[in-house]
Amino acid sequence: MQAVILAAGEGSRLRPLTRSKPKAMLPVANRPIIDYVIEALLENGIRDIVVVVGYRKEDVIRHLNKLDAPIQVAVQERQLGTADALRAAQAEITDDFLVLPGDNYINAESIARIKEERNAVLVAEHPNPSNFGVVVIRNGIVREIIEKPEDAPTFTVSTGIYSFTPDVFSYLQTNEIPDALSAMIASGRRIRAIPADDWQDAVYPWDLLKLNSRMLRGIKPEIAGTVDASVIRRGAVRIGAGTTIGPNTVIYGPVTIGSNCNIGPNTVIMPDTSIGDRVVLEPFTYVADSLIMNDVTIGSHSRIVSAVFGQGCILADHTTTYPSASFIEVGDRVQKEEFGAVLGEGVRAAPFTTFKNCIAGNNVTVGEQKTVVGVIEDGTRVM
Amino acid sequence: MCGIVGYIGRREATPVLIQGLKRLEYRGYDSFGLATVGSAVEVYKKNGRISDGEAGAAHLTGSTGIGHTRWATHGEPNDLNAHPHTDCSGRIAVVHNGVIENYAELKRQLEERGHAFRSETDTEVIAHLIEEHYDSDLLAAVNATLPLLRGSYAVLVIAEDTQQIVAARDASPLVLGVGDAEIFAASDMTPLLEYTERVIFLEDGDVADLTPGGHYTIYHDGQAVERPIELINWCVEDTRKGGFAHYMLKEIYEQPQSFYETIRAGIDDRARQMIREADEITLVACGTSYHTALVFKYLAEPLCGIPVRVEVGSEFKYFTPPLHGLVIAVSQSGETADTIAALKMAKARNCPTLAITNMQGSTVTRVADETFLMRAGPEIGVAATKSYTAQLAALMQIVNLRCEGAYDDALSHAHLAIGDVLLQDIHEAVALCAKAEHVFFVGRGAFYPVSMEGALKMKEISYIHAEGYAAGELKHGPFALLTEETPVVAVCTPGPTYGVMASNIKEMKARRAPVIALGVAGDTELAEIVDIFIPIPNTHHLVQVLTASVVLQLLAYHTACALQRDVDKPRNLAKSVTVE
Numbered sequence: 020m021q022a023v024i025l026a027a028g029e030g031s032r033l034r035p036l037t038r039s040k041p042k043a044m045l046p047v048a049n050r051p052i053i054d055y056v057i058e059a060l061l062e063n064g065i066r067d068i069v070v071v072v073g074y075r076k077e078d079v080i081r082h083l084n085k086l087d088a089p090i091q092v093a094v095q096e097r098q099l100g101t102a103d104a105l106r107a108a109q110a111e112i113t114d115d116f117l118v119l120p121g122d123n124y125i126n127a128e129s130i131a132r133i134k135e136e137r138n139a140v141l142v143a144e145h146p147n148p149s150n151f152g153v154v155v156i157r158n159g160i161v162r163e164i165i166e167k168p169e170d171a172p173t174f175t176v177s178t179g180i181y182s183f184t185p186d187v188f189s190y191l192q193t194n195e196i197p198d199a200l201s202a203m204i205a206s207g208r209r210i211r212a213i214p215a216d217d218w219q220d221a222v223y224p225w226d227l228l229k230l231n232s233r234m235l236r237g238i239k240p241e242i243a244g245t246v247d248a249s250v251i252r253r254g255a256v257r258i259g260a261g262t263t264i265g266p267n268t269v270i271y272g273p274v275t276i277g278s279n280c281n282i283g284p285n286t287v288i289m290p291d292t293s294i295g296d297r298v299v300l301e302p303f304t305y306v307a308d309s310l311i312m313n314d315v316t317i318g319s320h321s322r323i324v325s326a327v328f329g330q331g332c333i334l335a336d337h338t339t340t341y342p343s344a345s346f347i348e349v350g351d352r353v354q355k356e357e358f359g360a361v362l363g364e365g366v367r368a369a370p371f372t373t374f375k376n377c378i379a380g381n382n383v384t385v386g387e388q389k390t391v392v393g394v395i396e397d398g399t400r401v402m
Numbered sequence: 403m404c405g406i407v408g409y410i411g412r413r414e415a416t417p418v419l420i421q422g423l424k425r426l427e428y429r430g431y432d433s434f435g436l437a438t439v440g441s442a443v444e445v446y447k448k449n450g451r452i453s454d455g456e457a458g459a460a461h462l463t464g465s466t467g468i469g470h471t472r473w474a475t476h477g478e479p480n481d482l483n484a485h486p487h488t489d490c491s492g493r494i495a496v497v498h499n500g501v502i503e504n505y506a507e508l509k510r511q512l513e514e515r516g517h518a519f520r521s522e523t524d525t526e527v528i529a530h531l532i533e534e535h536y537d538s539d540l541l542a543a544v545n546a547t548l549p550l551l552r553g554s555y556a557v558l559v560i561a562e563d564t565q566q567i568v569a570a571r572d573a574s575p576l577v578l579g580v581g582d583a584e585i586f587a588a589s590d591m592t593p594l595l596e597y598t599e600r601v602i603f604l605e606d607g608d609v610a611d612l613t614p615g616g617h618y619t620i621y622h623d624g625q626a627v628e629r630p631i632e633l634i635n636w637c638v639e640d641t642r643k644g645g646f647a648h649y650m651l652k653e654i655y656e657q658p659q660s661f662y663e664t665i666r667a668g669i670d671d672r673a674r675q676m677i678r679e680a681d682e683i684t685l686v687a688c689g690t691s692y693h694t695a696l697v698f699k700y701l702a703e704p705l706c707g708i709p710v711r712v713e714v715g716s717e718f719k720y721f722t723p724p725l726h727g728l729v730i731a732v733s734q735s736g737e738t739a740d741t742i743a744a745l746k747m748a749k750a751r752n753c754p755t756l757a758i759t760n761m762q763g764s765t766v767t768r769v770a771d772e773t774f775l776m777r778a779g780p781e782i783g784v785a786a787t788k789s790y791t792a793q794l795a796a797l798m799q800i801v802n803l804r805c806e807g808a809y810d811d812a813l814s815h816a817h818l819a820i821g822d823v824l825l826q827d828i829h830e831a832v833a834l835c836a837k838a839e840h841v842f843f844v845g846r847g848a849f850y851p852v853s854m855e856g857a858l859k860m861k862e863i864s865y866i867h868a869e870g871y872a873a874g875e876l877k878h879g880p881f882a883l884l885t886e887e888t889p890v891v892a893v894c895t896p897g898p899t900y901g902v903m904a905s906n907i908k909e910m911k912a913r914r915a916p917v918i919a920l921g922v923a924g925d926t927e928l929a930e931i932v933d934i935f936i937p938i939p940n941t942h943h944l945v946q947v948l949t950a951s952v953v954l955q956l957l958a959y960h961t962a963c964a965l966q967r968d969v970d971k972p973r974n975l976a977k978s979v980t981v982e
Binding site for chain 2: 038039072075076077078080081083084091092094261279297314330331333365
């Protein structure tokens with residue numbers, strides 16, 4: 020059994036976070052999403068893995084090279100669609116194989132359910148089926164796949180995980196895999212629908228927070244680095260090498276902190292928080308339910324709640340992210356969501372900035388004492 | 403400038419040797435060869451590169467063997483001149499890295515005594531000399547031969563009817579890898595990483611006797627000595643290309659990490675003291691390292707007010723300037739012969755010496771008083787990229803130290819800016835350069851050596867003629883060469899030189915030369931006057947030096963790819979120049 024992981028797409032609905040890396044490389048609980056997919060495959064004894072890369076491929080390849088398992092790489096030059104991506108891997112396929120998106124979480128049990136099938140799709144229930152391919156099933160057999168319908172007839176969606184035989188390549192007429200599936204159904208092939216055990220996608224940036232807290236539930240406590248004796252820890256806490264946790268810091272797990280960070284003294288880190296490498300949290304700062312990527316600096320007396328910070332953000336003292344529900348326009352849709360802030364890479368904020376239900380693009384600069392709301396374009400200066 | 407490997411242990415030697423030679427290929431790739439001793443000495447050697455598939459034809463038996471990849475010095479590259487070399491009877495085989503200076507005289511004497519030479523190499527004399535002394539004791543024969551040799555060598559010798567390798571070094575690098583019931587020997591540690599992390603760096607004058615079962619004895623001046631086993635923290639992943647098209651591209655993309663690691667490693671206390679006390683600094687370096695040294699001069703003199711002199715290693719030896727103050731040798735490999743010779747002269751004049759190198763245990767680290775080890779990891783591509791920025795990381799820390807940490811913040815965030823320019827789309831500039839026969843690179847201040855380095859990269863991998871000039875110098879001659887077919891790459895960032903640089907660009911435009919300008923993001927004025935504008939992040943001046951350099955690396959790389967050059971192994975070049 021082989022597996023093809025599709026990691027070529029940018030994941031444009033997750034902008035601004037996908038500036039320097041594709042969605043599959045976004046860190047969740049301090050590991051790129053694709054790691055969870057690879058791990059689930061390895062747990063099922065599937066070691067012949069091909070990863071299709073494209074958008075920002077250098078970042079993906081560098082990461083794959085560091086893994087223990089030998090993984091083959093196929094390059095999709097232009098990101099035309101999932102079927103086109105699969106064709107990029109065709110030369111490596113000799114056997115029955117699984118296709119998996121590299122940017123969705125999937126557990127090992129789900130893969131165990133589909134790996135014995137030939138021609139099957141893994142399905143799951145989702146409250147917003149309109150973002151996915153909706154699957155109409157009768158007696159366990161797929162009747163129809165409707166891509167991102169306005170009015171979905173059912174809540175059952177395709178996870179994008181398929182089991183195929185090598186002859187699937189003759190059905191890949193268009194650039195999308197669901198079309199191939201429709202063609203197979205039309206020609207009388209039976210495609211089985213297998214319910215997933217645990218699957219989670221992050222469609223929008225704020226979904227990363229849910230995925231993050233889901234993945235933090237699985238972390239193993241481990242303390243490297245220098246932790247002051249007065250630090251109070253509760254629950255599962257991971258601290259990376261070279262990180263210093265200053266006196267009187269309180270950390271309630273599940274929390275993961277990367278390497279070479281400088282935290283405290285007197286900071287508070289509450290559950291469901293991931294902190295990347297080389298992050299600085301200055302004294303008297305409070306962080307909860309957040310995903311802080313590498314090289315972020317957060318000034319003293321800040322309060323960061325329900326926030327996703329892209330790498331290299333530098334936020335001065337008294338920064339606040341203020342979760343509130345409001346309508347956010349993403350692409351051509353308006354959605355009501357509640358979160359504090361999503362900041363792209365390299366956002367800089369002067370002291371006393373408040374982000375309220377805000378998506379700030381890459382390299383946005385914010386002047387002193389501003390309250391920033393809504394969607395801010397890349398490179399904007401808020402004065 | 404060749405690479406040698408040896409293996410004695412429990413595995414089949416041939417695949418281990420071939421794999422090792424592939425890792426050493428950056429040291430030379432004219433020809434390669436292997437010899438093993440099973441029931442007899444078997445030799446396989448071939449003109450050409452080991453990666454060209456020729457290696458598959460080698461079916462030598464035995465679990466003791468030696469191998470060599472050559473960068474020709476004595477005798478052109480062909481099958482006969484390829485190592486290993488054997489004696490008249492074919493019972494002794496030798497691989498050698500270095501130069502035997504008195505080989506002509508030795509060869510004449512040997513021929514008088516009836517030895518038949520097959521190659522034009524200096525190495526073959528070693529095989530015949532050992533033959534003369536060989537009487538079932540290989541170690542004794544090698545020991546008797548070495549005093550006759552003048553020059554530099556790292557040699558591995560095998561002989562029929564003895565399962566053993568005798569290794570010796572003098573002024574050429576040789577490391578031993580200690581595995582589980584097996585011993586490896588190689589010119590540097592990259593071939594060893596797959597098998598062991600425990601290495602022994604041999605000293606000049608050491609002779610090592612390697613025998614089956616992982617046993618070894620090291621002799622110095624005839625006495626058995628202990629050499630410490632050191633642990634190396636490089637991992638084998640770093641030497642794999644993975645899914646990258648070339649090592650060079652992989653290494654370009656590793657720069658944010660290697661820069662950061664070098665900054666984080668910091669300078670140790672004794673080196674700090676040395677740098678603080680210096681009232682004058684002289685740097686000796688060659689090639690790309692020379693350019694980093696020049697960048698240092700342009701940064702350190704105005705920022706820290708210390709006089710800095712930069713010398714090319716190969717010139718220094720013959721035209722030694724009066725020396726005073728701290729002498730810093732900059733060498734990625736730590737084996738650059740000219741730089742080491744210069745460093746030895748500095749020591750002889752009682753100057754404190756500091757080595758900046760990427761290679762733990764390399765020759766330069768033993769010669770210099772103190773070492774500042776950069777953390778670039780193994781660099782396999784012949785064109786230096788990550789070692790260049792890691793050298794700058796080391797040198798910028800020296801500037802920062804002399805300025806009492808004024809640039810702490812800029813340096814600790816520089817890796818982000820480097821990562822940022824890696825996302826830059828430069829295909830228009832690449833298309834322009836790829837069809838040019840000549841390209842000029844110009845800059846002022848620290849961007850002058852950056853331009854020189856940009857031109858060097860362009861030359862060495864794309865084979866396009868390129869020159870780097872101080873922008874003001876262009877009018878003193880080279881201006882005559884400007885036409886609409888000679889693109890000029892200009893670095894023009896805000897600062898005291900911005901205005902004059904911009905008017906230089908206008909002058910070039912007036913001569914209809916196409917101009918590619920590197921300027922800070924958002925500089926619309928500059929973008930309007932040039933043909934192609936490449937933005938770099940608007941950061942601290944020190945960081946701009948790095949980001950501009952990285953853009954020029956990408957320009958050279960993609961231009962070379964567009965012209966379908968062999969990026970990782972440019973013609974005639976080897977990575978470290980270990981002969982003078």
